Amino acid sequence: MEKKTLAYWQDKAATLKIEGRAFIDGAYREAYSGRSFECVSPIDGRVLANVADCGAADVDAAVAAARRSFNDGVWAGLNPRARKAILLRWAALMREHLDELSLLETLDAGKPISDTTSVDVPGAAYCVEWFAEAIDKVGGEVAPADHHLVGLVTREPIGVVAAVVPWNFPILMASWKFGPALAAGNSVVLKPSEKSPLTAIRVAQLAHEAGIPAGVFNVLPGGGEPGKLLGLHRDVDCIAFTGSTNVGKQIMQYAGQSNLKRVWLELGGKSPNIVLPDCPDLDRAANAAAGAIFYNMGEMCTAGSRLLVHRDIKDVFLAKLVEAAKAYKPGNPLDPDVSMGAIVDKIQMERVLGYIEAGRKDSKLLFGGERVNEATGGFYVEPTVFDTHHDARIAREEIFGPVLSVITFSTIDEAVRIANDSDYGLAAAVWTSNLTNAHEIARRLRAGTVWVNCYDEGGDMNFPFGGFKESGNGRDKSLHALEKYTELKSTLVRLR
Ligand code: NAD
Numbered sequence: 001m002e003k004k005t006l007a008y009w010q011d012k013a014a015t016l017k018i019e020g021r022a023f024i025d026g027a028y029r030e031a032y033s034g035r036s037f038e039c040v041s042p043i044d045g046r047v048l049a050n051v052a053d054c055g056a057a058d059v060d061a062a063v064a065a066a067r068r069s070f071n072d073g074v075w076a077g078l079n080p081r082a083r084k085a086i087l088l089r090w091a092a093l094m095r096e097h098l099d100e101l102s103l104l105e106t107l108d109a110g111k112p113i114s115d116t117t118s119v120d121v122p123g124a125a126y127c128v129e130w131f132a133e134a135i136d137k138v139g140g141e142v143a144p145a146d147h148h149l150v151g152l153v154t155r156e157p158i159g160v161v162a163a164v165v166p167w168n169f170p171i172l173m174a175s176w177k178f179g180p181a182l183a184a185g186n187s188v189v190l191k192p193s194e195k196s197p198l199t200a201i202r203v204a205q206l207a208h209e210a211g212i213p214a215g216v217f218n219v220l221p222g223g224g225e226p227g228k229l230l231g232l233h234r235d236v237d238c239i240a241f242t243g244s245t246n247v248g249k250q251i252m253q254y255a256g257q258s259n260l261k262r263v264w265l266e267l268g269g270k271s272p273n274i275v276l277p278d279c280p281d282l283d284r285a286a287n288a289a290a291g292a293i294f295y296n297m298g299e300m301c302t303a304g305s306r307l308l309v310h311r312d313i314k315d316v317f318l319a320k321l322v323e324a325a326k327a328y329k330p331g332n333p334l335d336p337d338v339s340m341g342a343i344v345d346k347i348q349m350e351r352v353l354g355y356i357e358a359g360r361k362d363s364k365l366l367f368g369g370e371r372v373n374e375a376t377g378g379f380y381v382e383p384t385v386f387d388t389h390h391d392a393r394i395a396r397e398e399i400f401g402p403v404l405s406v407i408t409f410s411t412i413d414e415a416v417r418i419a420n421d422s423d424y425g426l427a428a429a430v431w432t433s434n435l436t437n438a439h440e441i442a443r444r445l446r447a448g449t450v451w452v453n454c455y456d457e458g459g460d461m462n463f464p465f466g467g468f469k470e471s472g473n474g475r476d477k478s479l480h481a482l483e484k485y486t487e488l489k490s491t492l493v494r495l496r
Pocket of ligand 1 (some may be wrong): 164165166167168169192193195222223224225226228229231242243244245247248250251259266267268269299300301302358398426435466467471472
């Protein structure tokens with residue numbers, strides 16, 4: 001297949017029709033208040049669309065539609081094979097609309113088109129397929145019971161699931177919620193980030209075309225307000241949230257203030273990537289360390305933002321790392337040869353630049369550190385590497401941008417202590433040729449995912465994904481994700 005060019009994507013962008021309305025009860029609607037907000041492309045600062053700014057009336061309407069559809073059984077009451085067939089059609093439509101959805105995602109979030117076409121959109125379709133394929137294969141249990149009883153343990157859909165998601169992988173993170181939640185038979189209200197609402201809005205129409213009944217899948221664009229109202233809503237049974245730890249803490253409070261809805265949180269990270277002197281391949285490790293923090297402009301919850309490198313190999317490793325960082329040259333993400341796009345918006349760019357300023361005060365800048373391509377009107381920051389220490393602000397707080405903190409250590413115990421000395425516990429990695437050290441360190445690292453001699457691998461659906469400590473609770477992906485969207489029921493039948 002011929003490679004698509006920058007000109008191809010620019011032409012397509014020029015004629016793209018963008019939907020900005022909410023999707024409630026099977027139809028697009030303006031916000032009840034009539035309010036909208038400007039959706040700006042970080043590529044060049046251009047306004048892409050006016051997007052419905054949903055509020056209380058929209059939340060009530062979407063939740064009511066979801067509740068009605070759930071109670072009517074138009075979705076939950078279908079047999080799993082029927083739900084599977086419809087979800088597979090939806091995923092196929094996403095794949096048919098790969099170019100359009102990828103373009104929307106790139107324009108909206110600044111992500112490289114080479115990633116949105118290969119990772120984000122196919123990944124979202126795959127997630128829907130994976131849970132669709134699973135749902136007619138998972139069954140319940142017959143539990144041991146007294147002889148006069150039959151005891152069934154079954155899983156039932158929870159009801160109305162609210163999914164509140166961030167902007168770094170807009171459609172992919174959303175699919176990790178709506179894939180398993182819909183497969184399990186729930187009705188869903190999705191609240192995309194105000195920074196990247198467009199693909200969620202678009203796939204709602206495709207869901208409708210695929211045959212997902214009205215009310216079963218609703219999309220409410222807007223800022224924090226609709227997210228908060230969903231969290232407080234008494235008719236929402238479960239809220240699945242991906243985003244910052246601060247907002248995650250509020251979501252738990254909303255549940256406590258309302259109906260104790262189930263709360264599932266995928267939150268921030270400050271993941272350590274430990275390189276021991278017996279690392280099997282320093283070149284590969286350096287490339288992976290660069291990818292761990294510069295892929296997706298560092299807007300990664302699993303970003304390997306703390307590089308812990310052993311004193312003995314530090315100089316040689318950092319020279320390799322800086323070389324690897326040069327491959328991430330910020331440019332127009334519509335160019336298929338560009339691997340680093342724009343930061344999602346001006347606010348986030350300024351936040352990242354603020355951390356870089358803080359780093360300049362107490363750490364040594366090894367690479368990058370500047371805003372670039374300003375004349376485009378877009379928001380671009382160079383990949384940036386600081387030689388720093390464990391207590392520096394840039395080494396402790398989640399930056400969510402292309403800023404790497406390098407920390408030096410001398411012993412394995414020191415590395416593990418530093419790695420675990422964080423409020424977060426999302427991911428971690430260790431590079432070593434020693435099998436015993438690899439397993440022992442992996443065991444000691446307090447993180448939901450540990451990589452050995454690699455970083456960010458295993459991106460398919462088979463591994464549960466989520467965090468220890470303030471990185472959240474529950475797990476996305478894998479069959480375990482179904483646990484979040486189902487209630488366990490014990491049914492005891494007395495035979496005589
Ligand atoms: P955020 O917490 O600011 O926003 C997330 C979502 O919550 C958005 O849709 C936002 O509109 C909404 N929101 C904002 N205030 C709210 C409130 N008071 N009540 C309810 N909803 C509210 O996060 P973000 O800036 O969009 O995303 C970045 C964060 O997401 C980072 O911390 C990152 O680590 C985290 N993240 C985690 C994972 C994971 O799987 N662990 C994945 C991606 C991103």
